Amino acid sequence: MIRLDNIEVTFGDFVAIPNLDLHVKPGEFFTLLGPSGCGKTTALRTLAGFIEPSAGTVHVDGKNVTRLPSDKRQVGMVFQNYALFPSMSVWENIAFGLRVRKEKSAETDHLVRDIARRVELSDDQLHKNVAELSGGQQQRVAVARALVLRPKILLLDEPLSNLDAKLRHQLRQQLKDLQSEFGITTVYVTHDQDEALAMSDRVAVFNKGVVEQVGTPQSIYDDAATEFVCNFIGDSSPLTPEFITELNRLSGAGLSTAANSYLRVEKASLTQPPNGGTAVGLSGQVVSRTYHGLHSRYIVRSHGADLRLLVKEDGVAQPAAGSQTTVYVQPGHVLQYHPDTGKALEKQDQAVAAP
Numbered sequence: 001m002i003r004l005d006n007i008e009v010t011f012g013d014f015v016a017i018p019n020l021d022l023h024v025k026p027g028e029f030f031t032l033l034g035p036s037g038c039g040k041t042t043a044l045r046t047l048a049g050f051i052e053p054s055a056g057t058v059h060v061d062g063k064n065v066t067r068l069p070s071d072k073r074q075v076g077m078v079f080q081n082y083a084l085f086p087s088m089s090v091w092e093n094i095a096f097g098l099r100v101r102k103e104k105s106a107e108t109d110h111l112v113r114d115i116a117r118r119v120e121l122s123d124d125q126l127h128k129n130v131a132e133l134s135g136g137q138q139q140r141v142a143v144a145r146a147l148v149l150r151p152k153i154l155l156l157d158e159p160l161s162n163l164d165a166k167l168r169h170q171l172r173q174q175l176k177d178l179q180s181e182f183g184i185t186t187v188y189v190t191h192d193q194d195e196a197l198a199m200s201d202r203v204a205v206f207n208k209g210v211v212e213q214v215g216t217p218q219s220i221y222d223d224a225a226t227e228f229v230c231n232f233i234g235d236s237s238p239l240t241p242e243f244i245t246e247l248n249r250l251s252g253a254g255l256s257t258a259a260n261s262y263l264r265v266e267k268a269s270l271t272q273p274p275n276g277g278t279a280v281g282l283s284g285q286v287v288s289r290t291y292h293g294l295h296s297r298y299i300v301r302s303h304g305a306d307l308r309l310l311v312k313e314d315g316v317a318q319p320a321a322g323s324q325t326t327v328y329v330q331p332g333h334v335l336q337y338h339p340d341t342g343k344a345l346e347k348q349d350q351a352v353a354a355p
């Protein structure tokens, strides 16, 4: 459906994107995720036709659109600041593109009302000035304005980032429902990993203009391909060579002691995990415990590593700060990366591929 091949984007001497390949499937909700300044918006704007790449091609539906202006690409775009016309009514904002297309006025009114209903804007709101609406309502207008033109592709650039956390969660689901209802291929930009994991079919993790990994939310979480992805997604603790040596000694595993190693917070526990056949217990001392209601966060020092743990509060007495404890870990949960390349060591190669 969408193919970016060998895309290079430069601003003067600065290379924002050195060489980007991205393939998005029809109907997919595809997210570009990464920290501020890593090139997500630049990639999206290149796809939309607002930026001309210095090299490479953009294909939509098999057609080369690299030199086609934005308005000929059949893409709808929603911006972070919504970019609505502040002096126009909601109806006029949504109808704008249809009027430019010289759609008949009865048809325009029908289409505007239909899309407004689907994004849950009331008839009353249609006649309000956009400036009178809340942030969440303005965001719905921006989405309606893009969808009313029935684009082939919907591009969303951090559309929820100006909203408060509760509304963001609510609109996240509504956007996702709308996307499946329309079956529209969607490319979404965010720096919020939670949003990316919750909404996407697949995610591309960006770092300095380069895609480090493309995969389903679960695959990038469980099998982060690079150290950057491991650190950017989820919450994990670095392990020390002493910790790995002890883990190998107790379990017979052959983990590399020279690799950079990490453990996700939820993969260590203070009780022997049920069915955790390969889990072994390492001695440690509780450095701190913070109570969060449903769970507590711990830091446990074990063999030179400060392990962060997320432990469910289930009414069983938990060890207090300063006490000795045992921390249970399965060697298979340890994520290992080459110290020079940052690439993941293959699990089966960990014993032999020790750098």
Ligand SMILES: Nc1ncnc2c1ncn2[C@@H]1O[C@H](COP(=O)(O)OP(=O)(O)OP(=O)(O)O)[C@@H](O)[C@H]1O
Pocket: 011, 014, 016, 034, 035, 036, 037, 038, 039, 040, 041, 042, 043, 191
């Ligand atoms: N028009 C421009 N002129 C010069 N440099 C630019 C321009 N647009 C973007 N850049 C630079 O390109 C890099 C990528 O910017 P981009 O906006 O794509 O990042 P981003 O990942 O979307 O970040 P954010 O989440 O902060 O918007 C940044 O270093 C930015 O300063």
